[in-house]
Protein backbone atom coordinates (compact mmCIF):
# COMPACT_ATOMS: atom_id res chain seq x y z
CA UNK A 1 0.00 0.00 0.00
CA UNK A 2 2.88 2.39 0.80
CA UNK A 3 4.17 2.11 -2.76
CA UNK A 4 0.73 2.88 -4.20
CA UNK A 5 0.30 5.88 -1.89
CA UNK A 6 3.75 7.16 -2.93
CA UNK A 7 3.00 6.70 -6.64
CA UNK A 8 -0.33 8.50 -6.31
CA UNK A 9 1.35 11.44 -4.63
CA UNK A 10 4.32 11.52 -7.02
CA UNK A 11 2.09 11.64 -10.07
CA UNK A 12 -0.64 13.82 -8.60
CA UNK A 13 -3.27 11.09 -8.83
CA UNK A 14 -4.52 11.30 -5.22
CA UNK A 15 -2.94 13.20 -2.32
CA UNK A 16 -3.83 14.31 1.22
CA UNK A 17 -6.33 17.18 1.39
CA UNK A 18 -5.50 20.43 3.23
CA UNK A 19 -1.84 19.55 3.03
CA UNK A 20 -0.58 23.10 3.57
CA UNK A 21 -2.28 22.94 6.99
CA UNK A 22 -0.83 19.53 7.79
CA UNK A 23 -3.72 17.54 6.31
CA UNK A 24 -7.03 16.45 7.75
CA UNK A 25 -7.88 12.95 8.92
CA UNK A 26 -8.82 10.44 6.21
CA UNK A 27 -9.54 13.05 3.58
CA UNK A 28 -7.94 13.14 0.14
CA UNK A 29 -7.96 15.20 -3.04
CA UNK A 30 -8.00 13.67 -6.50
CA UNK A 31 -5.58 15.36 -8.89
CA UNK A 32 -5.75 15.46 -12.69
CA UNK A 33 -5.12 11.77 -13.44
CA UNK A 34 -7.15 10.66 -10.41
CA UNK A 35 -10.16 12.61 -11.69
CA UNK A 36 -9.82 11.06 -15.15
CA UNK A 37 -9.51 7.54 -13.71
CA UNK A 38 -12.49 8.08 -11.41
CA UNK A 39 -14.56 9.44 -14.32
CA UNK A 40 -13.73 6.38 -16.42
CA UNK A 41 -15.01 4.10 -13.65
CA UNK A 42 -18.14 6.17 -13.13
CA UNK A 43 -18.71 6.18 -16.90
CA UNK A 44 -18.41 2.39 -17.03
CA UNK A 45 -20.89 2.09 -14.14
CA UNK A 46 -23.45 4.36 -15.82
CA UNK A 47 -22.98 2.45 -19.08
CA UNK A 48 -23.68 -0.88 -17.36
CA UNK A 49 -26.65 0.52 -15.44
CA UNK A 50 -28.33 2.83 -17.95
CA UNK A 51 -27.01 2.45 -21.49
CA UNK A 52 -26.96 -1.34 -21.63
CA UNK A 53 -30.34 -1.84 -19.94
CA UNK A 54 -33.78 -0.31 -20.23
CA UNK A 55 -35.04 -1.07 -16.73
CA UNK A 56 -33.03 1.51 -14.75
CA UNK A 57 -33.31 5.31 -14.63
CA UNK A 58 -30.86 7.87 -13.28
CA UNK A 59 -31.18 10.24 -10.32
CA UNK A 60 -29.06 12.89 -8.62
CA UNK A 61 -30.73 13.53 -5.28
CA UNK A 62 -29.87 16.15 -2.65
CA UNK A 63 -27.14 15.54 -0.09
CA UNK A 64 -29.10 17.28 2.65
CA UNK A 65 -32.59 15.82 2.94
CA UNK A 66 -35.41 16.38 5.40
CA UNK A 67 -34.16 15.31 8.87
CA UNK A 68 -37.10 12.92 9.29
CA UNK A 69 -35.43 10.83 6.55
CA UNK A 70 -32.82 9.61 9.03
CA UNK A 71 -35.37 8.85 11.74
CA UNK A 72 -37.32 6.72 9.29
CA UNK A 73 -34.25 5.00 7.85
CA UNK A 74 -32.97 4.06 11.30
CA UNK A 75 -29.70 5.96 10.88
CA UNK A 76 -30.39 8.43 13.68
CA UNK A 77 -30.89 5.68 16.23
CA UNK A 78 -28.69 2.93 14.91
CA UNK A 79 -25.90 4.17 12.64
CA UNK A 80 -23.28 4.12 15.36
CA UNK A 81 -19.84 2.76 16.18
CA UNK A 82 -18.79 1.84 19.72
CA UNK A 83 -15.80 4.03 20.55
CA UNK A 84 -13.28 4.15 23.37
CA UNK A 85 -10.96 7.06 24.17
CA UNK A 86 -7.45 6.76 25.52
CA UNK A 87 -7.15 9.50 28.16
CA UNK A 88 -3.36 9.33 27.89
CA UNK A 89 -2.69 9.57 24.15
CA UNK A 90 -6.03 11.32 23.45
CA UNK A 91 -6.76 9.02 20.54
CA UNK A 92 -10.06 7.36 19.84
CA UNK A 93 -10.50 3.76 18.76
CA UNK A 94 -13.32 1.52 17.63
CA UNK A 95 -14.06 -0.86 20.48
CA UNK A 96 -14.87 -3.70 18.07
CA UNK A 97 -11.53 -3.22 16.26
CA UNK A 98 -9.69 -3.32 19.58
CA UNK A 99 -11.48 -6.52 20.45
CA UNK A 100 -10.60 -8.10 17.09
CA UNK A 101 -6.96 -7.22 17.55
CA UNK A 102 -6.92 -8.56 21.10
CA UNK A 103 -8.44 -11.87 20.12
CA UNK A 104 -6.11 -12.15 17.14
CA UNK A 105 -8.73 -12.14 14.37
CA UNK A 106 -7.55 -8.86 12.84
CA UNK A 107 -4.63 -6.55 12.68
CA UNK A 108 -5.30 -2.84 12.75
CA UNK A 109 -2.14 -0.78 12.55
CA UNK A 110 -4.00 2.34 13.69
CA UNK A 111 -4.80 0.80 17.02
CA UNK A 112 -1.36 1.47 18.32
CA UNK A 113 -1.37 4.06 21.02
CA UNK A 114 0.38 7.30 20.09
CA UNK A 115 2.62 7.10 23.15
CA UNK A 116 3.50 3.47 22.78
CA UNK A 117 3.77 2.63 19.12
CA UNK A 118 4.58 -1.01 19.71
CA UNK A 119 1.63 -1.64 21.98
CA UNK A 120 -2.10 -1.54 21.82
CA UNK A 121 -4.07 0.92 23.90
CA UNK A 122 -4.63 -0.61 27.27
CA UNK A 123 -1.42 -2.58 27.13
CA UNK A 124 0.82 0.32 28.03
CA UNK A 125 1.07 1.69 31.53
CA UNK A 126 0.11 5.16 30.27
CA UNK A 127 -3.01 3.97 28.53
CA UNK A 128 -6.21 4.81 30.25
CA UNK A 129 -9.22 3.68 28.25
CA UNK A 130 -12.74 4.91 28.75
CA UNK A 131 -15.73 2.59 28.58
CA UNK A 132 -17.09 2.13 25.06
CA UNK A 133 -19.73 4.68 24.04
CA UNK A 134 -21.92 4.70 20.93
CA UNK A 135 -21.11 7.53 18.50
CA UNK A 136 -23.36 8.34 15.56
CA UNK A 137 -21.46 8.40 12.26
CA UNK A 138 -23.61 11.10 10.66
CA UNK A 139 -22.22 14.62 10.26
CA UNK A 140 -24.62 17.14 11.67
CA UNK A 141 -25.08 20.71 10.52
CA UNK A 142 -27.90 23.25 10.61
CA UNK A 143 -30.01 25.20 8.17
CA UNK A 144 -30.36 28.96 8.51
CA UNK A 145 -28.37 31.54 10.45
CA UNK A 146 -29.44 30.41 13.92
CA UNK A 147 -28.75 26.97 15.28
CA UNK A 148 -31.72 25.66 17.18
CA UNK A 149 -33.30 22.31 17.72
CA UNK A 150 -35.50 22.62 14.62
CA UNK A 151 -32.67 23.47 12.24
CA UNK A 152 -30.51 20.36 12.59
CA UNK A 153 -29.88 18.47 9.36
CA UNK A 154 -27.44 15.73 8.36
CA UNK A 155 -25.04 15.10 5.51
CA UNK A 156 -26.27 11.85 3.98
CA UNK A 157 -24.36 8.74 5.09
CA UNK A 158 -25.60 6.82 2.01
CA UNK A 159 -27.06 7.94 -1.30
CA UNK A 160 -29.73 5.20 -1.09
CA UNK A 161 -32.20 7.18 1.02
CA UNK A 162 -32.47 9.92 -1.61
CA UNK A 163 -33.61 7.21 -4.02
CA UNK A 164 -36.33 5.97 -1.65
CA UNK A 165 -37.57 9.53 -1.12
CA UNK A 166 -37.81 10.01 -4.91
CA UNK A 167 -39.42 6.60 -5.54
CA UNK A 168 -42.97 7.89 -5.86
CA UNK A 169 -42.08 10.83 -8.12
CA UNK A 170 -39.86 8.68 -10.31
CA UNK A 171 -42.51 5.99 -10.64
CA UNK A 172 -44.88 8.72 -11.82
CA UNK A 173 -42.82 9.84 -14.80
CA UNK A 174 -40.42 7.00 -15.65
CA UNK A 175 -43.10 4.77 -17.26
CA UNK A 176 -41.56 1.75 -15.53
CA UNK A 177 -43.00 -0.93 -13.35
CA UNK A 178 -41.24 -3.39 -11.04
CA UNK A 179 -38.76 -4.84 -11.67
CA UNK A 180 -37.05 -1.51 -12.31
CA UNK A 181 -34.22 0.42 -10.75
CA UNK A 182 -33.08 3.93 -9.84
CA UNK A 183 -29.34 4.58 -9.94
CA UNK A 184 -27.18 7.40 -8.67
CA UNK A 185 -23.60 8.37 -8.03
CA UNK A 186 -22.86 10.95 -5.38
CA UNK A 187 -21.00 11.90 -2.23
CA UNK A 188 -21.78 10.41 1.15
CA UNK A 189 -20.29 11.36 4.50
CA UNK A 190 -19.42 9.35 7.60
CA UNK A 191 -17.55 10.40 10.69
CA UNK A 192 -15.43 7.27 10.70
CA UNK A 193 -12.61 6.24 12.99
CA UNK A 194 -10.41 4.46 10.50
CA UNK A 195 -7.18 2.53 10.31
CA UNK A 196 -5.89 5.12 7.82
CA UNK A 197 -5.60 2.78 4.86
CA UNK A 198 -5.29 5.57 2.28
CA UNK A 199 -8.63 6.01 0.43
CA UNK A 200 -10.09 2.68 1.58
CA UNK A 201 -12.23 4.41 4.20
CA UNK A 202 -12.59 8.17 4.11
CA UNK A 203 -14.84 10.73 5.75
CA UNK A 204 -16.38 11.76 2.45
CA UNK A 205 -16.62 9.35 -0.44
CA UNK A 206 -18.60 8.76 -3.59
CA UNK A 207 -21.04 5.90 -3.77
CA UNK A 208 -22.47 4.23 -6.87
CA UNK A 209 -25.80 2.88 -5.67
CA UNK A 210 -28.75 1.37 -7.44
CA UNK A 211 -32.04 0.44 -5.78
CA UNK A 212 -33.85 -2.23 -7.80
CA UNK A 213 -37.58 -2.41 -6.95
CA UNK A 214 -39.08 -5.86 -7.52
CA UNK A 215 -42.26 -7.81 -6.81
CA UNK A 216 -41.71 -9.45 -3.38
CA UNK A 217 -41.83 -12.98 -4.79
CA UNK A 218 -38.94 -12.18 -7.19
CA UNK A 219 -36.53 -10.71 -4.62
CA UNK A 220 -34.37 -13.81 -4.29
CA UNK A 221 -34.02 -14.17 -8.06
CA UNK A 222 -32.96 -10.55 -8.51
CA UNK A 223 -30.52 -10.69 -5.59
CA UNK A 224 -28.78 -13.55 -7.37
CA UNK A 225 -28.94 -11.67 -10.68
CA UNK A 226 -27.24 -8.60 -9.26
CA UNK A 227 -24.52 -10.56 -7.50
CA UNK A 228 -23.59 -12.13 -10.83
CA UNK A 229 -23.84 -8.87 -12.78
CA UNK A 230 -21.71 -6.94 -10.36
CA UNK A 231 -18.96 -9.55 -10.15
CA UNK A 232 -18.84 -9.63 -13.97
CA UNK A 233 -18.65 -5.82 -14.07
CA UNK A 234 -15.49 -5.73 -11.94
CA UNK A 235 -13.90 -8.37 -14.16
CA UNK A 236 -14.86 -6.24 -17.19
CA UNK A 237 -12.77 -3.40 -15.72
CA UNK A 238 -9.75 -5.66 -16.04
CA UNK A 239 -9.56 -6.72 -12.38
CA UNK A 240 -7.99 -10.11 -11.61
CA UNK A 241 -10.95 -12.51 -11.01
CA UNK A 242 -8.86 -14.51 -8.55
CA UNK A 243 -8.64 -11.47 -6.30
CA UNK A 244 -12.42 -11.06 -6.22
CA UNK A 245 -14.84 -13.11 -4.13
CA UNK A 246 -18.42 -13.01 -2.91
CA UNK A 247 -18.86 -13.35 0.83
CA UNK A 248 -22.33 -13.71 2.37
CA UNK A 249 -22.81 -11.79 5.64
CA UNK A 250 -23.32 -13.79 8.81
CA UNK A 251 -26.51 -13.12 10.83
CA UNK A 252 -24.59 -10.90 13.27
CA UNK A 253 -23.16 -8.71 10.46
CA UNK A 254 -26.41 -7.81 8.70
CA UNK A 255 -27.47 -4.14 8.68
CA UNK A 256 -30.77 -3.34 10.39
CA UNK A 257 -32.54 -3.11 7.01
CA UNK A 258 -31.17 -6.25 5.39
CA UNK A 259 -32.43 -9.82 5.29
CA UNK A 260 -29.44 -10.98 3.21
CA UNK A 261 -26.27 -9.24 2.06
CA UNK A 262 -23.24 -10.47 0.19
CA UNK A 263 -20.08 -8.43 -0.13
CA UNK A 264 -17.90 -8.44 -3.18
CA UNK A 265 -14.45 -8.47 -1.64
CA UNK A 266 -11.05 -7.77 -3.17
CA UNK A 267 -7.69 -8.98 -1.96
CA UNK A 268 -6.13 -5.59 -1.12
CA UNK A 269 -2.59 -5.33 0.30
CA UNK A 270 -4.41 -5.07 3.69
CA UNK A 271 -6.19 -8.41 3.06
CA UNK A 272 -9.65 -9.38 1.78
CA UNK A 273 -11.98 -6.41 2.29
CA UNK A 274 -15.31 -5.10 1.07
CA UNK A 275 -15.54 -3.45 -2.32
CA UNK A 276 -19.31 -3.53 -2.74
CA UNK A 277 -22.30 -4.75 -0.77
CA UNK A 278 -25.32 -6.33 -2.48
CA UNK A 279 -28.24 -6.33 -0.07
CA UNK A 280 -31.80 -7.56 -0.07
CA UNK A 281 -33.41 -4.62 1.79
CA UNK A 282 -36.90 -6.14 1.57
CA UNK A 283 -39.65 -3.53 1.99
CA UNK A 284 -37.96 -1.95 5.02
CA UNK A 285 -37.19 1.47 3.55
CA UNK A 286 -40.39 2.12 1.60
CA UNK A 287 -42.49 0.95 4.54
CA UNK A 288 -40.59 3.17 6.98
CA UNK A 289 -40.82 6.26 4.77
CA UNK A 290 -44.51 5.59 4.16
CA UNK A 291 -45.03 5.45 7.92
CA UNK A 292 -43.04 8.61 8.68
CA UNK A 293 -44.28 10.69 5.72
CA UNK A 294 -47.89 9.53 5.66
CA UNK A 295 -47.58 8.94 1.90
CA UNK A 296 -48.41 5.68 0.13
CA UNK A 297 -45.21 4.24 -1.29
CA UNK A 298 -46.38 1.26 -3.28
CA UNK A 299 -46.84 0.05 -6.80
CA UNK A 300 -50.37 -0.21 -8.17
CA UNK A 301 -50.86 -2.34 -11.26
CA UNK A 302 -53.54 -0.45 -13.17
CA UNK A 303 -54.48 -3.52 -15.25
CA UNK A 304 -54.97 -6.02 -12.43
CA UNK A 305 -55.59 -3.58 -9.58
CA UNK A 306 -52.88 -5.36 -7.54
CA UNK A 307 -51.00 -3.17 -5.12
CA UNK A 308 -47.86 -3.99 -3.19
CA UNK A 309 -44.78 -2.45 -1.59
CA UNK A 310 -41.89 -3.50 -3.82
CA UNK A 311 -38.89 -5.21 -2.28
CA UNK A 312 -35.49 -3.72 -2.94
CA UNK A 313 -32.23 -5.27 -4.12
CA UNK A 314 -29.33 -2.89 -3.69
CA UNK A 315 -25.87 -3.13 -5.26
CA UNK A 316 -23.93 -0.43 -3.34
CA UNK A 317 -20.38 0.28 -4.46
CA UNK A 318 -17.74 2.82 -3.50
CA UNK A 319 -16.27 4.85 -6.35
CA UNK A 320 -13.09 5.72 -4.45
CA UNK A 321 -12.79 2.14 -3.33
CA UNK A 322 -13.02 0.99 -6.94
CA UNK A 323 -10.28 3.50 -7.83
CA UNK A 324 -8.14 1.96 -5.07
CA UNK A 325 -8.94 -1.53 -6.32
CA UNK A 326 -7.86 -0.69 -9.87
CA UNK A 327 -4.67 0.94 -8.58
CA UNK A 328 -3.81 -2.10 -6.41
CA UNK A 329 -4.65 -4.52 -9.20
CA UNK A 330 -2.73 -2.65 -11.89
CA UNK A 331 0.39 -1.76 -9.88
CA UNK A 332 3.45 -3.59 -11.16
CA UNK A 333 7.21 -3.33 -11.25
CA UNK A 334 9.63 -4.70 -13.82
CA UNK A 335 13.08 -3.99 -15.18
CA UNK A 336 14.04 -2.28 -18.42
CA UNK A 337 17.72 -2.21 -19.40
CA UNK A 338 18.79 -2.90 -15.81
CA UNK A 339 16.58 -0.13 -14.43
CA UNK A 340 13.55 -0.72 -12.30
CA UNK A 341 10.25 0.53 -13.75
CA UNK A 342 6.95 1.15 -11.98
CA UNK A 343 3.98 0.65 -14.24
CA UNK A 344 0.21 0.77 -13.87
CA UNK A 345 -1.10 -2.01 -16.08
CA UNK A 346 -4.59 -0.55 -16.35
CA UNK A 347 -7.00 -1.81 -18.95
CA UNK A 348 -6.63 0.80 -21.74
CA UNK A 349 -10.31 1.78 -21.46
CA UNK A 350 -9.71 2.72 -17.80
CA UNK A 351 -6.37 4.51 -18.28
CA UNK A 352 -6.57 8.28 -17.64
CA UNK A 353 -4.53 9.02 -20.78
CA UNK A 354 -4.60 6.67 -23.75
CA UNK A 355 -1.68 7.99 -25.78
CA UNK A 356 1.31 10.27 -25.23
CA UNK A 357 2.88 11.99 -28.21
CA UNK A 358 6.56 12.73 -27.75
CA UNK A 359 9.10 14.40 -30.03
CA UNK A 360 12.43 12.56 -29.77
CA UNK A 361 14.36 15.84 -29.72
CA UNK A 362 13.18 19.40 -29.30
CA UNK A 363 14.46 20.60 -32.69
CA UNK A 364 14.35 19.88 -36.44
CA UNK A 365 10.60 20.49 -36.59
CA UNK A 366 9.84 17.42 -34.43
CA UNK A 367 7.98 19.29 -31.64
CA UNK A 368 5.75 21.02 -34.18
CA UNK A 369 4.92 17.76 -35.98
CA UNK A 370 4.33 15.95 -32.66
CA UNK A 371 1.99 18.72 -31.55
CA UNK A 372 0.00 18.40 -34.79
CA UNK A 373 -0.36 14.63 -34.28
CA UNK A 374 -1.39 15.19 -30.65
CA UNK A 375 -4.04 17.71 -31.68
CA UNK A 376 -5.49 15.19 -34.15
CA UNK A 377 -5.48 12.32 -31.63
CA UNK A 378 -7.03 14.28 -28.77
CA UNK A 379 -10.18 14.60 -30.86
CA UNK A 380 -10.49 10.81 -30.58
CA UNK A 381 -9.24 10.00 -27.08
CA UNK A 382 -7.50 11.55 -24.04
CA UNK A 383 -3.97 12.28 -25.24
CA UNK A 384 -0.95 14.13 -23.90
CA UNK A 385 1.89 16.00 -25.56
CA UNK A 386 5.12 15.97 -23.60
CA UNK A 387 8.46 17.54 -24.39
CA UNK A 388 10.02 17.69 -20.90
CA UNK A 389 13.12 15.56 -20.16
CA UNK A 390 14.78 12.63 -21.89
CA UNK A 391 12.61 10.26 -23.90
CA UNK A 392 13.25 7.51 -21.30
CA UNK A 393 12.04 9.78 -18.49
CA UNK A 394 8.92 10.71 -20.44
CA UNK A 395 8.10 7.03 -21.05
CA UNK A 396 8.59 6.28 -17.31
CA UNK A 397 6.21 9.09 -16.43
CA UNK A 398 3.55 7.73 -18.79
CA UNK A 399 4.10 4.15 -17.55
CA UNK A 400 3.47 5.33 -13.99
CA UNK A 401 0.09 6.80 -14.88
CA UNK A 402 -0.80 3.76 -16.96
CA UNK A 403 -0.76 5.29 -20.48
CA UNK A 404 -0.99 2.25 -22.76
CA UNK A 405 0.63 3.77 -25.86
CA UNK A 406 3.40 6.21 -26.72
CA UNK A 407 3.96 7.79 -30.11
CA UNK A 408 7.44 9.08 -30.86
CA UNK A 409 8.16 11.57 -33.62
CA UNK A 410 11.80 11.32 -34.79
CA UNK A 411 13.97 12.34 -37.74
CA UNK A 412 12.50 9.55 -39.91
CA UNK A 413 9.02 11.01 -39.33
CA UNK A 414 10.19 14.16 -41.04
CA UNK A 415 11.35 12.09 -44.06
CA UNK A 416 8.65 9.45 -44.56
CA UNK A 417 5.74 10.41 -42.26
CA UNK A 418 6.01 7.31 -40.04
CA UNK A 419 6.17 7.32 -36.23
CA UNK A 420 7.03 4.68 -33.63
CA UNK A 421 4.15 3.32 -31.59
CA UNK A 422 5.25 1.90 -28.22
CA UNK A 423 3.20 -0.53 -26.14
CA UNK A 424 3.34 -0.01 -22.34
CA UNK A 425 3.17 -3.72 -21.54
CA UNK A 426 5.08 -5.53 -24.31
CA UNK A 427 7.46 -2.60 -24.81
CA UNK A 428 7.31 -3.38 -28.53
CA UNK A 429 7.84 -0.44 -30.86
CA UNK A 430 6.36 -0.55 -34.35
CA UNK A 431 6.71 1.97 -37.14
CA UNK A 432 3.44 3.02 -38.66
CA UNK A 433 2.36 5.92 -40.85
CA UNK A 434 1.18 8.82 -38.69
CA UNK A 435 -1.93 8.99 -40.87
CA UNK A 436 -2.99 5.52 -39.59
CA UNK A 437 -2.54 6.28 -35.88
CA UNK A 438 -6.14 7.28 -35.16
CA UNK A 439 -7.64 4.10 -36.64
CA UNK A 440 -4.99 1.85 -35.13
CA UNK A 441 -5.39 3.27 -31.61
CA UNK A 442 -9.17 3.11 -31.76
CA UNK A 443 -8.92 -0.52 -32.89
CA UNK A 444 -6.61 -1.32 -29.96
CA UNK A 445 -8.82 0.51 -27.49
CA UNK A 446 -11.86 -1.56 -28.50
CA UNK A 447 -9.96 -4.89 -28.62
CA UNK A 448 -10.40 -7.51 -25.84
CA UNK A 449 -7.77 -7.10 -23.15
CA UNK A 450 -6.16 -9.43 -20.62
CA UNK A 451 -3.78 -8.06 -18.02
CA UNK A 452 -0.18 -9.11 -18.67
CA UNK A 453 -0.06 -9.89 -14.92
CA UNK A 454 -2.59 -12.69 -15.56
CA UNK A 455 -0.83 -13.89 -18.71
CA UNK A 456 2.43 -14.14 -16.73
CA UNK A 457 0.74 -16.23 -14.01
Ligand code: GAP
Pocket residue numbers: 157158159160190192199200201202203204205207209274275276277314316317318319320321
Ligand atom coordinates in the same frame (compact mmCIF):
# COMPACT_ATOMS: atom_id res chain seq x y z
N1 GAP B 1 -26.59 1.91 0.98
C1 GAP B 1 -25.85 0.82 1.51
C2 GAP B 1 -24.54 1.21 1.97
O1 GAP B 1 -24.23 2.39 2.09
P1 GAP B 1 -22.24 0.30 2.76
O2 GAP B 1 -21.70 -1.11 2.73
O3 GAP B 1 -22.16 1.04 4.04
O4 GAP B 1 -23.72 0.17 2.23
C3 GAP B 1 -21.48 0.71 0.30
O5 GAP B 1 -21.50 1.14 1.64
C4 GAP B 1 -20.10 0.88 -0.28
O6 GAP B 1 -19.67 2.24 -0.12
C5 GAP B 1 -19.02 0.04 0.40
O7 GAP B 1 -18.97 -1.26 -0.12
C6 GAP B 1 -17.77 0.83 0.07
O8 GAP B 1 -17.32 0.54 -1.24
C7 GAP B 1 -18.27 2.26 0.08
N2 GAP B 1 -17.96 2.92 1.37
C8 GAP B 1 -18.69 2.83 2.51
N3 GAP B 1 -18.12 3.58 3.48
C9 GAP B 1 -17.03 4.14 2.94
C10 GAP B 1 -16.01 5.02 3.41
N4 GAP B 1 -16.03 5.52 4.65
N5 GAP B 1 -15.01 5.38 2.57
C11 GAP B 1 -14.97 4.92 1.30
N6 GAP B 1 -15.90 4.10 0.79
C12 GAP B 1 -16.91 3.71 1.58
